Amino acid sequence: xxxxxxxxxxxxxxxxxxxxxxxxxxxxxxxxxxxxxxxxxxxxxxxxxxxxxxxxxxxxxxxxxxxxxxxxxxxxxxxxxxxxxxxxxxxxxxxxxxxxxxxxxxxxxxxxxxxxxxxxxxxxxxxxxxxxxxxxxxxxxxxxxxxxxxxxxxxxxxxxxxxxxxxxxxxxxxxxxxxxxxxxxxxxxxxxxxxxxxxxxxxxxxxxxxxxxxxxxxxxxxxxxxxxxxxxxxxxxxxxxxxxx
Amino acid sequence: xxxxxxxxxxxxxxxxxxxxxxxxxxxxxxxxxxxxxxxxxxxxxxxxxxxxxxxxxxxxxxxxxxxxxxxxxxxxxxxxxxxxxxxxxxxxxxxxxxxxxxxxxxxxxxxxxxxxxxxxxxxxxxxxxxxxxxxxxxxxxxxxxxxxxxxxxxxxxxxxxxxxxxxxxxxxxxxxxxxxxxxxxxxxxxxxxxxxxxxxxxxxxxxxxxxxxxxxxxxxxxxxxxxxxxxxxxxxxxxxxxxxxxxxxxxxxxxxxxxxxxxxxxxxxxxxxxxxxxxxxxxxxxxxxxxxxxxxxxxxxx
Numbered sequence: 093x094x095x096x097x098x099x100x101x102x103x104x105x106x107x108x109x110x111x112x113x114x115x116x117x118x119x120x121x122x123x124x125x126x127x128x129x130x131x132x133x134x135x136x137x138x139x140x141x142x143x144x145x146x147x148x149x150x151x152x153x154x155x156x157x158x159x160x161x162x163x164x165x166x167x168x169x170x171x172x173x174x175x176x177x178x179x180x181x182x183x184x185x186x187x188x189x190x191x192x193x194x195x196x197x198x199x200x201x202x203x204x205x206x207x208x209x210x211x212x213x214x215x216x217x218x219x220x221x222x223x224x225x226x227x228x229x230x231x232x233x234x235x236x237x238x239x240x241x242x243x244x245x246x247x248x249x250x251x252x253x254x255x256x257x258x259x260x261x262x263x264x265x266x267x268x269x270x271x272x273x274x275x276x277x278x279x280x281x282x283x284x285x286x287x288x289x290x291x292x293x294x295x296x297x298x299x300x301x302x303x304x305x306x307x308x309x310x311x312x313x314x315x316x317x318x319x320x321x322x323x324x325x326x327x328x329x330x331x332x333x334x335x336x337x
Numbered sequence: 338x339x340x341x342x343x344x345x346x347x348x349x350x351x352x353x354x355x356x357x358x359x360x361x362x363x364x365x366x367x368x369x370x371x372x373x374x375x376x377x378x379x380x381x382x383x384x385x386x387x388x389x390x391x392x393x394x395x396x397x398x399x400x401x402x403x404x405x406x407x408x409x410x411x412x413x414x415x416x417x418x419x420x421x422x423x424x425x426x427x428x429x430x431x432x433x434x435x436x437x438x439x440x441x442x443x444x445x446x447x448x449x450x451x452x453x454x455x456x457x458x459x460x461x462x463x464x465x466x467x468x469x470x471x472x473x474x475x476x477x478x479x480x481x482x483x484x485x486x487x488x489x490x491x492x493x494x495x496x497x498x499x500x501x502x503x504x505x506x507x508x509x510x511x512x513x514x515x516x517x518x519x520x521x522x523x524x525x526x527x528x529x530x531x532x533x534x535x536x537x538x539x540x541x542x543x544x545x546x547x548x549x550x551x552x553x554x555x556x557x558x559x560x561x562x563x564x565x566x567x568x569x570x571x572x573x574x575x576x577x578x579x580x581x582x583x584x585x586x587x588x589x590x591x592x593x594x595x596x597x598x599x600x601x602x603x604x605x606x607x608x609x610x611x612x613x614x615x616x617x618x619x620x621x622x623x624x625x626x627x628x629x630x631x632x633x634x635x636x637x638x639x
């Protein structure tokens with residue numbers, strides 16, 4: 093039994109099919125990259141799994157349980173946490189308070205939630221910013237804070253939606269190291285990313301979406317050589333670079 | 338005046354729980370005020386039930402109303418929620434205006450009970466007992482807010498005010514917590530309603546279900562400072578004397594000049610102190626130093 097599985101997942105917006113009969117399996121302890129050109133349906137897929145969208149067809153199973161159509165809060169309680177592509181920091185709360193909101197899920201008492209949140213800040217290297225208003229942080233720290241907040245809910249699976257977008261190369265390196273560390277500690281991670289250079293060395297397996305469909309699902313090396321992927325994603329990009337260069 | 342300021346502190350604090358901490362701007366809180374006033378008054382007038390018991394009954398009725406209003410309206414966001422609560426407020430006002438058994442548009446005159454005893458919740462010799470009663474009520478609201486601020490519910494409310502989707506992604510059942518906040522807020526508001534009825538000894542739909550009441554509860558909290566304990570108290574201390582003095586000095590000249598001046602003062606406060614009057618205090622006492630922000634590059638070296 094896979095940890096997480098979607099069967100024939102389909103989501104339409106009016107006439108547009110954002111996700112078309114996606115069959116996806118995630119095993120415990122995997123680190124999977126989900127890539128695809130803009131508008132391929134990656135975020136929609138995330139939203140269907142994490143309860144923000146209700147799929148039109150198909151089912152989502154988590155630990156063998158049908159969780160299709162569950163609310164986001166219930167999905168989170170079940171053990172699936174996520175971050176957002178556009179960061180959603182609680183701006184007028186401090187960094188520690190932001191993480192405490194996540195920690196409260198499994199630690200209803202404030203003192204326990206605070207202790208757990210402090211531990212999470214420690215592992216994510218945010219301790220020195222604990223009392224800073226989160227709204228004033230630079231984007232790299234807000235992205236990291238969002239990761240910390242999600243971790244504080246003690247998930248089994250973590251979905252990261254473009255956690256590296258908008259970061260400079262040094263910041264990307266740090267973020268990659270952190271994701272790898274979390275994975276080594278036993279967390280199952282799905283990484284949505286535009287930056288191929290991030291996903292390829294990090295992921296064990298890469299799933300490629302194009303026009304809402306899975307066009308490849310293999311090791312990074314083989315995906316990078318897949319003609320359909322090059323056509324749909326890399327090809328388009330190299331073609332553009334060639335034009336601009 | 339002190340009694341009025343305390344009553345409005347209570348109402349502002351009550352409103353602040355859902356409107357300030359929860360960020361759900363309700364303009365229908367007069368419903369809870371009116372239900373508190375009417376429940377205790379009807380019980381007293383018809384069945385000679387002690388206003389203290391009536392106050393508890395009124396709080397219970399208001400709590401139920403909060404659930405009934407909140408359940409459908411909390412699906413709405415932002416301005417639409419505010420509009421829906423205005424509508425709810427007007428529905429109750431019309432209902433009570435036409436409900437002959439509850440006094441209709443004329444309202445209810447409360448039976449006078451001489452003797453000035455605390456159990457009767459009526460004092461004719463002196464107003465001082467009212468002052469202490471409303472003081473205790475306002476302190477109760479402060480205590481409730483203080484406890485809420487430090488509880489899981491307090492954190493959850495601030496989180497869902499900032500971003501509902503992010504809160505849900507962290508396992509916060511947002512509708513449940515909005516309803517909890519609404520019920521607490523309604524109970525405290527209803528207590529204020531019963532106090533008002535016992536203080537004035539006459540209630541009518543036009544006075545206790547008035548939209549203006551709802552607006553003023555919101556104003557007190559917003560001008561004072563949302564989502565803080567001191568905010569609504571400061572708001573009441575500034576706003577209520579301001580309203581009274583402009584009325585005393587300018588009300589007699591007709592043409593609603595006092596309302597114009599009152600409105601102008603509100604505009605001035607909101608332009609210069611958008612974070613509320615509490616922001617003034619904060620700026621004075623705690624000049625927050627900009628936090629030292631190590632750049633990622635520096636961290637990399639270290």
